[in-house]
Amino acid sequence: MVKIKIPKNSDGKKFTSRWRYCVGTGRLGLALQKEYMDTLKFVKENIDFKYIRGHGLLCDDVGIYREDVVGNDVRPFYNFTYIDRIFDSFLELGIRPFVEVGFMPKRLASGTQTVFYWEGNVTPPKDYEKWSNLIKAVVSHFISRYGIDEVVKWPFEIWNEPNLKEFWKDADEKEYFKLYKVTAKAIKEVNENLQVGGPAICGGADYWIEDFLNFCYEENVPVDFVSRHAYTSKQGEYTPHLIYQEIMPSEYMLNEFKTVREIIKNSHFPNLPFHITEYNTSYSPLNPVHDTPFNAAYLARILSEGGDYVDSFSYWTFSDVFEERDVPRSQFHGGFGLVALNKIPKPTFHMFKFFNAMGEEVLYRDNHMLITRRDDGSIALIAWNEIMEKTENPDKEYELEIPVGFKDVFIKKQMIDEDHGNPWGTWIHMGRPRFPSKEQIKTLRDIAKPKIKTGRATSNDGYVNLKFRLGKNAVVLFELTEVMDESNTYIGLDDSKINGY
Missing domain, CATH: 3.20.20.80 (Glycosidases)
Structure with missing residues (x-):
């Protein structure tokens, strides 16, 4: 790691x-x-x-x-x-x-x-x-x-x-x-x-x-x-x-x-x-x-x-x-x-x-990662894991301490890799149709989207701990923005009363 x-x-x-x-x-x-x-x-x-x-x-x-x-x-x-x-x-x-x-x-x-x-x-x-x-x-x-x-x-x-x-x-x-x-x-x-x-x-x-x-x-x-x-x-x-x-x-x-x-x-x-x-x-x-x-x-x-x-x-x-x-x-x-x-x-x-989501101020950069701060203080991080040759364990694991200027942090993660946002792979599963049908085209467009996941964290002494794994040929974008929580403005809010919660 x-x-x-x-x-x-x-x-x-x-x-x-x-x-x-x-x-x-x-x-x-x-x-x-x-x-x-x-x-x-x-x-x-x-x-x-x-x-x-x-x-x-x-x-x-x-x-x-x-x-x-x-x-x-x-x-x-x-x-x-x-x-x-x-x-x-x-x-x-x-x-x-x-x-x-x-x-x-x-x-x-x-x-x-x-x-x-x-x-x-x-x-x-x-x-x-x-x-x-x-x-x-x-x-x-x-x-x-x-x-x-x-x-x-x-x-x-x-x-x-x-x-x-x-x-x-x-x-x-x-x-x-x-x-x-x-x-x-x-x-x-x-x-x-x-x-x-x-x-x-x-x-x-x-x-x-x-x-x-x-x-x-x-x-x-x-x-x-x-x-x-x-x-x-x-x-x-x-x-x-x-x-x-x-x-x-x-x-x-x-x-x-x-x-x-x-x-x-x-x-x-x-x-x-x-x-x-x-x-x-x-x-x-x-x-x-x-x-x-x-x-x-x-x-x-x-x-x-x-x-x-x-x-x-x-x-x-x-x-x-x-x-x-x-x-x-x-x-x-x-x-x-x-x-x-x-x-x-x-x-x-x-x-x-x-x-396109990156900021102008560079906080960190190496051969496989770029971290920037945007004008509004939010953080944008992009990391990648190109695999040039076959290997038994292509994955890379990271644990980062990211500086943020706010207490409550909303984390949005978008990722493409061999299994996400890869319509070429799905096209192969289809049998490589040269001239796909309208339904096949719709499927290819549906699959041609990044995997998106969101979460929330609390900063400690101005830092958020971020752990993630990158598989073969993955590219990931993390965006860390301030939470403006309005939950307390909802009178009688109690999620425990929602069926299945």
């Missing part, structure tokens, strides 16, 4: 909400689907992400770039019908775009190479002047529709993972820098106060960030933030429908955060904000790990500590309404989403929701 006496006073450390700054989405065109918007509303209401980032702003399904042929003249036409509908919907929910500029409209592309089921073109523009004009037209339209006071709050991130051949033809660093320069200058030409940044690389190529910042300095190219992605899965075993990968310890991702922060500090732009614009365990939307309690317990430490090193980190993604590897083939299929198809919350959704 682990015994800890929590200090009454903090050492000044603050728990930030940087984990809640942004969340990822499938391509923007998916926002035209009803289930997508219903799920985003549900996530926003429960977790309150501030920004949303996704691919496909300039892809043909959103339809911004078109060309009309008039005689021998080819004239660009900019169509904002769908993007207005999409961004209007985001802003009506109170969530702002973190704008990823890409991929290439096919009529403007220099080649035919594409990525994903929905064929995002990843080649440079065949005409950089037309590309620059497109960027200026899009940004000018945003300002015209939403106002500069709003759009100046939107970061503009240029491209996605150009260090990979799948996302940028030949992973050509020099060509990406050209694209970045033209794009950043076009955006700044519209309004110099707009935020531009990149290079949005994936892990394993941090020299790109050094090269990128040197390029921006030497060429006098605008840069307002640095962006990168982070995943902790190794190369995997592929099957026709799924992938299985080994996941590295959470320290691996946190060390990546630290490493890139140091690169920025040692550059010509030491104070630039640093955004992780994608992170998760696996980088594949076909890895069942995303559906499991392990994913929640594993990522809890990232939420607890990640804000110490980055200005934001954006979970990839909020929903399984997602089509990179074709239309999803079953209810649970390893999708990235916090919420599965049919609006069924996964364990990781509840882990995020637990963190």
Whole structure:
């Protein structure tokens, strides 16, 4: 048993909400689907992400770039019908775009190479002047529709993972820098106060960030933030429908955060904000790990500590309404989403929701626990027990002395683990129905809730004793609040007279 006496006073450390700054989405065109918007509303209401980032702003399904042929003249036409509908919907929910500029409209592309089921073109523009004009037209339209006071709050991130051949033809660093320069200058030409940044690389190529910042300095190219992605899965075993990968310890991702922060500090732009614009365990939307309690317990430490090193980190993604590897083939299929198809919350959704209850003042933190005091003096405690390898006794037991500023304490406990808030496990019990019936969906939603238990305690010398056990891949939230007892206001109150009491 682990015994800890929590200090009454903090050492000044603050728990930030940087984990809640942004969340990822499938391509923007998916926002035209009803289930997508219903799920985003549900996530926003429960977790309150501030920004949303996704691919496909300039892809043909959103339809911004078109060309009309008039005689021998080819004239660009900019169509904002769908993007207005999409961004209007985001802003009506109170969530702002973190704008990823890409991929290439096919009529403007220099080649035919594409990525994903929905064929995002990843080649440079065949005409950089037309590309620059497109960027200026899009940004000018945003300002015209939403106002500069709003759009100046939107970061503009240029491209996605150009260090990979799948996302940028030949992973050509020099060509990406050209694209970045033209794009950043076009955006700044519209309004110099707009935020531009990149290079949005994936892990394993941090020299790109050094090269990128040197390029921006030497060429006098605008840069307002640095962006990168982070995943902790190794190369995997592929099957026709799924992938299985080994996941590295959470320290691996946190060390990546630290490493890139140091690169920025040692550059010509030491104070630039640093955004992780994608992170998760696996980088594949076909890895069942995303559906499991392990994913929640594993990522809890990232939420607890990640804000110490980055200005934001954006979970990839909020929903399984997602089509990179074709239309999803079953209810649970390893999708990235916090919420599965049919609006069924996964364990990781509840882990995020637990963190939403945390206060700002840190009383205690270690690799498996975070305890905070909220502004009203109440206490919020979250603890997790990710099990990386098979073990005979995965349980952990705790006995904590928690400081409270009141005598009578109401204790609310919420927990997810292998047996609670785990619809994936119930789906397996059902026989893994690919396309569950309405009754099966109802059952999955019913089971996709944390176990909730309440109690009451009396503090002793300003402390409450709290004992609990965490099973395999459990995440627990305790909230300790003051009891405002009004029992004595009920005339003739006598619970002993209640039948069955």
